[in-house]
Amino acid sequence: MTDRSQMPLPLAGAPSPLRRPPPQSRKELAVRAAGLHGRTVGEVATALGCELPTESRRGKGFIGQLAERALGADPAAGDRPDFPDLGVELKTIPMRRDIPVESTFCCSVTMATADTQLWESSRLRQRLGCVLWLPVDGVDVAALAERRFGRALLWEPSDRQLAQLRADWEDLIGALGSGRAVGGHEGQILQLRPKAADASVRTLAPADGGAALARPMGFYLRASFTATILADAR
DNA sequence: TCGTGATCATCT
DNA sequence: AGATGATCACGA
Numbered sequence: 001m002t003d004r005s006q007m008p009l010p011l012a013g014a015p016s017p018l019r020r021p022p023p024q025s026r027k028e029l030a031v032r033a034a035g036l037h038g039r040t041v042g043e044v045a046t047a048l049g050c051e052l053p054t055e056s057r058r059g060k061g062f063i064g065q066l067a068e069r070a071l072g073a074d075p076a077a078g079d080r081p082d083f084p085d086l087g088v089e090l091k092t093i094p095m096r097r098d099i100p101v102e103s104t105f106c107c108s109v110t111m112a113t114a115d116t117q118l119w120e121s122s123r124l125r126q127r128l129g130c131v132l133w134l135p136v137d138g139v140d141v142a143a144l145a146e147r148r149f150g151r152a153l154l155w156e157p158s159d160r161q162l163a164q165l166r167a168d169w170e171d172l173i174g175a176l177g178s179g180r181a182v183g184g185h186e187g188q189i190l191q192l193r194p195k196a197a198d199a200s201v202r203t204l205a206p207a208d209g210g211a212a213l214a215r216p217m218g219f220y221l222r223a224s225f226t227a228t229i230l231a232d233a234r
Numbered sequence: 235t236c237g238t239g240a241t242c243a244t245c246t
Numbered sequence: 247a248g249a250t251g252a253t254c255a256c257g258a
Contacts, residue, residue, distance in 0.1 A: 053255090060254050061239035068239080076258070079237060094241080101241095103249085108237055139241095184250045194251055195237085203236095215251095216236090223249090235258105242253070 017050045020072040026086050026130075026154060032071050033132055033152035041136070042145030044070050052145055059144055063136055064092045067149075071132075079107065079123060081130075088154070089131045093226060094139040095150060098234075100227050101139050103220040108195050111205035111214060115177030119166050122173075124190075124219050128165065131155050133230060153233045161229075164189050169219075179207040182217070189225035192217045 023029040036044065041063055045052055048069050053059035068075065073082040073090055082090040094101045107123045119125055135150030142148075157165060168190035175182045182192045195218030205214035 057242065058254065060241045061256080062241095064239040065256080075256095077238085078258075082238095092240080105238075105240060191250085197235095197253075199252055218237090238257090239255080240253105243250105244252090245250080246248090 017069060018048045019069040019075065022072045022074060022083065022085065026088060029071060029083060029086060029088060029132065030152065030154050033134060033154075036067070036070060036134065036149040037151050039149050040145060041066065041147045041149075044149070045145070056144065062144070063147070064090075067092050067134055079127075081127060087130055089127050089129075090134065091131055092134045092136050093230070095135045095137050096139055096141075098230075100135075100223040100230065103191065103193075103223050104226055105195070106190075106219040106221060109173070109176065109192070109217045109219065111176065111203050111216060112211070114173050115206045117173055117177075119169055122169060124165070124169055128157060133226075135230065153230060155229055155233070164225075172219075176217070177206050179205070179212070181214070184220075187222070189222050191220050191222055193220055194218075 020032070023032060042052065045066055048066070050066055050069065053062050067090060068082060071090065074084055077084055081087055091104055093104060107127050110117070110123070131154075133153045133155055135152075136147050137150055138147040168187040172182055172187055172190060172192050175186070176192070184191045184193045186192065194215045196216045199215075201216055202213035203216045204211050207214075
């Protein structure tokens with residue numbers, strides 16, 4: 001049997017950006033991710049034939065999508081995990097001296113049904129079942145191409161972490177479900193923030209006695225929580 | 235248009 | 247400086 005995952009990465013100059021085949025197991029995924037350790041964004045982009053964004057403002061999400069290609073994530077996963085067959089979600093995380101710099105977007109909130117959702121079947125619960133964290137160093141030190149992949153961590157939340165997540169989720173979704181506006185200051189390890197193309201976007205959400213238009217929101221993990229996850233593994 | 239990939243930029 | 251709210255790119 002041919003193991004395509006062990007084939008050398010293609011050279012630059014390919015007609016279109018390449019994507020590696022999906023990994024067949026979590027083990028294989030972990031091995032691939034380990035292979036990125038120490039490589040720069042520029043090296044990996046060249047190997048896959050990806051062009052680097054020219055302005056930093058235009059580069060949002062680039063490293064995440066590059067990592068998806070390098071590891072063989074399913075581009076059509078939609079709101080399923082990035083590796084649907086493995087139940088694994090991929091998150092690149094910008095680091096500064098071993099500390100996460102930013103919060104981590106997890107998923108959007110279906111505002112209209114915020115009053116009837118349950119934790120166990122929630123989008124957040126599904127997406128955080130197993131996460132491959134891929135640190136990327138040099139966020140404020142190096143140009144995009146010089147930033148370097150760190151040591152990946154395949155993580156499943158502990159019972160305690162799951163309880164923390166659930167408690168925050170229930171508080172936050174409960175507030176939305178009751179028609180209350182929620183800002184980023186609420187939640188111990190999770191937060192709700194606006195998530196839309198711009199500040200004018202509105203969607204239908206529960207309101208006192210009915211429904212009203214509100215800003216679409218997304219769940220984010222606070223950087224302080226992500227720091228504990230990554231620190232536990234070191 | 236929505237959801238996912240995040241980072242940017244302003245305010246405190 | 248850190249955190250919150252705003253914004254940019256892409257694919258289905």
